[in-house]
Amino acid sequence: MGSMQEQIPKGKGPYSVGCTDLMTGLGIEGSFLRLYYPSQNDPSCEETIWIPKKEYYYGLSKFLNLCRTVGEFVFACYVGAVTCPAKWNAAFKRGERYPLIIFSHGLGAFRTMYSAICIEMASQGFLVAAVEHRDQSSSATYYYKKNPTSATGGAASELHEEWIYYKKLKANEDEVSFRRLQVQQRAEECIRALNLLLDVNSGKQVANLLPMSFDWTPVKDSIDVHRIAVMGHSFGAATAIETLSKDARFKCGVALDAWMLPLCDEVYPRVHQPLLFINSEKFQWAYNILEMKKLDSTDLERKMITIKGTVHQNFPDFTFLAGSIVGKIFGLKGETDSNVAIDISNKASLAFLQKHLGLKKDFDQWNPLLEGKGLNVIPGTNVELPQMPPQPKQ
Numbered sequence: 001m002g003s004m005q006e007q008i009p010k011g012k013g014p015y016s017v018g019c020t021d022l023m024t025g026l027g028i029e030g031s032f033l034r035l036y037y038p039s040q041n042d043p044s045c046e047e048t049i050w051i052p053k054k055e056y057y058y059g060l061s062k063f064l065n066l067c068r069t070v071g072e073f074v075f076a077c078y079v080g081a082v083t084c085p086a087k088w089n090a091a092f093k094r095g096e097r098y099p100l101i102i103f104s105h106g107l108g109a110f111r112t113m114y115s116a117i118c119i120e121m122a123s124q125g126f127l128v129a130a131v132e133h134r135d136q137s138s139s140a141t142y143y144y145k146k147n148p149t150s151a152t153g154g155a156a157s158e159l160h161e162e163w164i165y166y167k168k169l170k171a172n173e174d175e176v177s178f179r180r181l182q183v184q185q186r187a188e189e190c191i192r193a194l195n196l197l198l199d200v201n202s203g204k205q206v207a208n209l210l211p212m213s214f215d216w217t218p219v220k221d222s223i224d225v226h227r228i229a230v231m232g233h234s235f236g237a238a239t240a241i242e243t244l245s246k247d248a249r250f251k252c253g254v255a256l257d258a259w260m261l262p263l264c265d266e267v268y269p270r271v272h273q274p275l276l277f278i279n280s281e282k283f284q285w286a287y288n289i290l291e292m293k294k295l296d297s298t299d300l301e302r303k304m305i306t307i308k309g310t311v312h313q314n315f316p317d318f319t320f321l322a323g324s325i326v327g328k329i330f331g332l333k334g335e336t337d338s339n340v341a342i343d344i345s346n347k348a349s350l351a352f353l354q355k356h357l358g359l360k361k362d363f364d365q366w367n368p369l370l371e372g373k374g375l376n377v378i379p380g381t382n383v384e385l386p387q388m389p390p391q392p393k394q
């Protein structure tokens with residue numbers, strides 16, 4: 001399938017990376033996440049399937065307004081065999097407490113879509129839980145329902161998969177209020193995922209509804225409960241900001257190409273944690289940047305950098321799987337090589353996380369990136385801003 005250059009990049013850090021899925025609780029109130037973690041180096045493990053179920057192809061086709069049969073066929077051919085460079089259900093590497101990142105995906109994406117970022121962070125010694133949101137912003141997601149009495153007369157408590165697909169707004173529907181509701185649910189789902197992982201850390205039994213061969217017991221006492229961060233892309237970045245405002249256990253946040261529309265003005269004064277904005281060159285616009293600047297504060301660390309030659313899709317994994325021509329046409333790639341761009345984003349994130357989680361690693365070597373110093377990076381934004389502050393709403 002993917003020739004040499006069309007693959008999701010491996011982690012560059014010292015740890016081998018494992019990956020597993022966890023779903024707890026029936027219905028949409030449960031938690032659903034993909035965990036990337038430092039693993040034992042078990043060569044017999046398979047690589048992780050990037051998009052694990054065909055319903056995700058249907059969801060993506062619907063989100064991208066492709067016709068269903070064509071979309072499903074194209075995705076099945078092109079990405080059906082794609083794996084990401086993490087060892088599926090590899091044994092967890094015990095021996096230290098790892099800082100934890102909760103990752104929130106963007107509109108139309110789902111939990112597996114940002115594996116280049118999550119795998120890099122795990123290879124550097126983080127636990128990364130990429131949540132899958134059930135707010136109808138994912139292209140597709142599923143939960144389990146108890147079958148009261150299964151028609152085949154099987155076990156009465158057979159679990160039944162229920163799929164939720166991306167909810168397209170009708171022309172007359174008010175997008176802002178719908179997105180503001182969704183961001184609340186998304187933040188709750190990030191907090192629920194943290195609570196679930198803290199329960200695991202304290203030795204609570206994990207009731208995984210998914211048929212997984214992963215042993216969760218070694219995760220007990222392996223989370224550094226004072227070093228927790230939240231990250232997200234686009235709608236997921238707004239979710240990260242909303243989550244910071246709701247829960248002080250998250251010590252800092254990284255907002256990747258944030259989409260600020262779902263956030264109300266009331267949330268900004270409630271964000272007391274350090275925040276890093278990493279923007280693409282092409283996606284941002286003045287009003288969106290001015291919303292980010294409402295978070296500026298004298299005594300709270302707010303950093304913003306822009307990666308030159310990048311587009312919105314430089315953060316999710318598709319950017320690594322398309323050739324340069326198709327990539328440019330679909331807006332999946334910018335002028336800067338996708339591996340170079342994600343490397344800058346990951347290094348800046350690691351430097352920021354070391355600074356604000358108080359890590360004892362060597363990520364401070366990338367501090368200059370946080371000042372916008374380095375190849376393909378600028379401080380702040382490339383977007384021309386009007387001198388006037390945004391007019392207060394009438």
Ligand SMILES: CCN(CC)CCN(C[C@]12C[C@](c3ccc(C(F)(F)F)cc3)(C1)C2)C(=O)Cn1c(SCc2ccc(F)cc2)nc(=O)c2c1C=CC2
Pocket residue numbers: 060063064065105106107108109113233234235236259312313316318330331332
């Ligand atoms: C026409 C649909 N229309 C819906 C509102 C706009 C669609 N759109 C631009 C797209 C996503 C695009 C894309 C993906 C993937 C291929 C593929 F071919 F590679 F599969 C192609 C083309 C189509 C670039 C975005 O929504 C951009 N965006 C995203 S994109 C997150 C995502 C989704 C699916 C993925 F597979 C990977 C990443 N996350 C956000 O949180 C926000 C926005 C905008 C505001 C807030």
